[in-house]
Amino acid sequence: MNESTSYFGGKSGSGTYQTIINQIPPHRLYVELFGGMLGIYRHKRPAQTSIIIEKDANLINRYKENFNIPAEYGTVMSLLNFANNRRSNGVKCFEGCALELFEFSAAYTALNNEDVFIYADPPYPHETRSSSTRYKNEMTDEQHKELLETLLSIPDAKIALSTYPNDQYYEFFLGRNEWRFIEFESHTRGGMAIEQLWMNYPEPTQLHDYQYLGEDYRERERISRKLKRWEAKFQDLAPLEQMAMLQRLNKTLDTSTEKQAYPQIKPSGSAVERTKLIEKSISETAELTLYRAAGMYERGMSLDEIAAVYDMSYNRLTAELRRRGLWEPIAKMIKKRRFAENRS
Ligand SMILES: C[S@@+](CC[C@H](N)C(=O)[O-])C[C@H]1O[C@@H](n2cnc3c(N)ncnc32)[C@H](O)[C@@H]1O
Numbered sequence: 208m209n210e211s212t213s214y215f216g217g218k219s220g221s222g223t224y225q226t227i228i229n230q231i232p233p234h235r236l237y238v239e240l241f242g243g244m245l246g247i248y249r250h251k252r253p254a255q256t257s258i259i260i261e262k263d264a265n266l267i268n269r270y271k272e273n274f275n276i277p278a279e280y281g282t283v284m285s286l287l288n289f290a291n292n293r294r295s296n297g298v299k300c301f302e303g304c305a306l307e308l309f310e311f312s313a314a315y316t317a318l319n320n321e322d323v324f325i326y327a328d329p330p331y332p333h334e335t336r337s338s339s340t341r342y343k344n345e346m347t348d349e350q351h352k353e354l355l356e357t358l359l360s361i362p363d364a365k366i367a368l369s370t371y372p373n374d375q376y377y378e379f380f381l382g383r384n385e386w387r388f389i390e391f392e393s394h395t396r397g398g399m400a401i402e403q404l405w406m407n408y409p410e411p412t413q414l415h416d417y418q419y420l421g422e423d424y425r426e427r428e429r430i431s432r433k434l435k436r437w438e439a440k441f442q443d444l445a446p447l448e449q450m451a452m453l454q455r456l457n458k459t460l461d462t463s464t465e466k467q468a469y470p471q472i473k474p475s476g477s478a479v480e481r482t483k484l485i486e487k488s489i490s491e492t493a494e495l496t497l498y499r500a501a502g503m504y505e506r507g508m509s510l511d512e513i514a515a516v517y518d519m520s521y522n523r524l525t526a527e528l529r530r531r532g533l534w535e536p537i538a539k540m541i542k543k544r545r546f547a548e549n550r551s
Contacts, residue, residue, distance in 0.1 A: 221424070224251075228418075238324070239328075240329070245270070246328075247326055258289065258299050259300040260308065283307060288313075325358070332375055366407045422529070504540055
């Protein structure tokens with residue numbers, strides 16, 4: 208493991224950054240509020256403009272060295288001006304407190320827009336920690352509350368927020384129905400952990416970056432091989448035939464209803480539906496019985512135990528449940544079960 212993969216709470220682990228990037232809709236401005244070792248920023252397709260904020264000066268200094276990202280030692284205002292200017296291009300980092308940014312009203316003008324995507328990966332709340340590792344900069348419960356309230360105050364931006372399951376977040380988001388979450392397993396320095404990603408937008412129907420399409424490694428490999436085969440077939444066509452094919456695809460996929468800069472060819476349906484179409488690896492029998500999973504969970508089985516019944520990995524099971532629209536009821540049950548466990 209290199210330093211950036213082993214960074215405490217980092218998102219560079221295999222399966223982790225792919226799952227998060229598969230939830231990111233297209234955007235012009237990308238904002239990462241708690242940079243760390245930039246697990247998401249470094250793996251995703253760059254946006255036209257990106258800004259990164261990190262409080263630890265040592266990390267900021269290493270961004271330039273390790274990832275060729277310039278540090279910005281200017282004021283918060285210079286960062287916000289860069290973010291707000293639609294002609295800006297590239298990335299700027301800022302050494303400072305993510306919450307301080309919002310002390311400026313200009314932050315709301317720059318960030319509360321539909322083409323803005325904000326990824327926040329704050330230090331995990333203390334109640335979720337099994338390890339004694341600490342960041343140089345931590346956050347109190349009060350600061351987490353401030354962060355959550357601040358994020359609610361920019362509802363036009365698309366926001367994704369990483370955490371480990373914890374009561375403070377559950378309670379905060381209870382009844383705020385525009386927010387949803389997904390859960391997935393991730394490899395951490397201390398072993399496997401359940402990651403939670405809260406989002407203020409529905410399952411995206413278009414992604415900013417399609418390179419990690421697929422719910423797990425096997426599926427991503429299969430999709431990647433399939434795309435390569437199609438690409439090779441396309442390359443075999445004569446140049447005019449290629450243009451004819453593009454025109455035909457554009458017509459079939461009907462891009463006329465929505466103007467979008469990228470991609471030009473719009474596949475129909477949601478990312479999940481498209482994956483479903485591309486991959487039909489689960490046998491008919493497994494497909495039918497999978498519907499019993501919610502019932503099994505209700506009767507007290509853990510997701511690991513249910514995965515074993517189907518002879519699948521945990522990730523594969525949760526991916527299949529999501530594809531079949533069975534994840535939401537199970538997620539609600541998980542929430543209830545955790546509340547009950549914590550109360551007793
Ligand atoms: C969970 S880590 C982020 C990991 C990162 N996503 C990655 O993939 O490496 C949280 C980071 O937030 C930083 N941090 C803590 N408090 C902060 C604050 N108020 N403003 C900005 N960054 C802060 C910590 O120094 C730490 O690097």
